[in-house]
Amino acid sequence: MSNPRTLILAAVSGLALTTASAQAETLTISWWGFNGEKLDQFIVQPFQQQCGCELVFETGNNADRLNKVKIRNGEGVDVIYLTDSFSQLGIAEGLFQPIDRSKVPNIEGLYDLAQDPQGGYGPAYTIGRVGIVYDAAKVDPAITKWADLWREDLASQVSLPGITTTAGPMVVMIAGEKAGTDAFENADPAFAEIEALKPNVVKNYNTGSEMINLFSTGEITVSLAQDFALGQLKAAVPTVEWAELEDGAIATLNTVNIPKGAANVELAHEFINFILDPELQKTLAQNGVDAPVAASVELTPEEAAQWTYGKEMIDGLKRVDYSKLNASKDAWVDRWNEIFGM
Known part of the structure; x- marks a missing residue:
């Protein structure tokens, strides 16, 4: 007969492993929360299906969210969305880690302006x-x-x-x-x-x-x-x-970065690559969410009317x-x- 104490320890150990596994499969994202229903439809639900993970969120304006990361010394979130002025502040304060481009192959398909706007850190996902x-x-x-x-x-x-x-x-x-x-x-x-x-x-x-x-x-x-x-x-x-x-x-760029204390760096890179996929970029543009930075995206004149779109327009922007x-x-x-x- 099994020892009851052994069974209890095994159950506790199994629970700990389950909890650790659940934590390892959680990706925490800091973003504004605008267009919530569309983001859930086109980004959150599809990515959760792809990764078998759970996305959790911290929302608010640029300054408040960046300040939270600063207070936590670069910890607490795995991916942070910011305008380029605020991501530059985060870079200057040493809060982010460089992007491993080998893990984000979709970067290569972006307009030059979006690929590496701030010296080795996160790309722009929209412009x-x-x-x-x-x-x-x-x-x-x-x-x-x-x-x-x-x-x-x-x-x-x-x-x-x-x-x-x-x-x-x-x-x-x-x-x-x-x-x-x-x-x-x-x-x-x-x-x-x-x-x-x-x-x-x-x-x-x-x-x-x-x-x-x-x-x-x-x-x-x-x-x-x-x-x-x-x-x-x-x-x-x-x-x-x-x-x-x-x-x-x-030009105004919205960037995505990985804070230096991110708990799930591999999944963070996978997520950034996901949002830079040309098909997703096109879908988001067509549904009024964000302008595309993937150079291969083709929009009709009606779809493009509200966006900063196309090589000629983007090449003519001041930085x-x-x-x-x-x-x-x-x-x-x-x-x-x-x-x-x-």
Whole structure:
């Protein structure tokens, strides 16, 4: 007859193994949680079937989620989604580990801009752009370059993104270009141009909905915007157009990284490879989730209309050096607030 104590120990040991196995097959992902139903349909459920694992999530905005990883010294999540400005902060603070590209073969099929945007760390899984939107029924001639923001006929018609938003510091970069200098090297000429732009500026906005409301009420006819807001903006004001800028819109990348204390690094690489699959990238684009970065994805003109899409458009984008921007940002915020009385 078996010893009852032996049976109990065996049962406890088996339970421990089962628990460890369950833990080993759990992948923790930090992301925003937008488009929850579509992400569940196209990413979560299919990947769980592929890996035989369970996905669990930590949600919130960029700053809060990155701060949690920092507090935990790079532990607690296996994959983290961030905009490139925040992933650069995480890299600078030593919170992420380099990507093993041999375990993410789909990286090779991405646009060059997306493959390795931050020096050996995570790829971009989608791409957007910051540009100018304007009400074509009220602005004539059309806006065709960044310097048009300074046109005299646009007095008291422009809204700028607040300096602490994603697009705000880009105004300083553009102002530096207009002045013929690099704002990272010498910000004085850039802020002189921003001072000259002030008569055209009605208000700084801090959210997309605030910017859309300013167009809807007729308080503004021109603004800087990220392209993901264009659909809602045109629904509110159908005559609003995205300006085709001869000197190029500015790229915004959303990246995926593996924190240095990730518990399941192999599965994290498998997940990143999964979301970069061209067929999934196409499905997400067709269903209004994200713009594709897989170069082989082909969309109809209707499907592509809302996205930063195609080699020609992507090759024409300006890139932001976020290591320089993050180093300059505090000083820029103070100078911006002096101009706009904030």
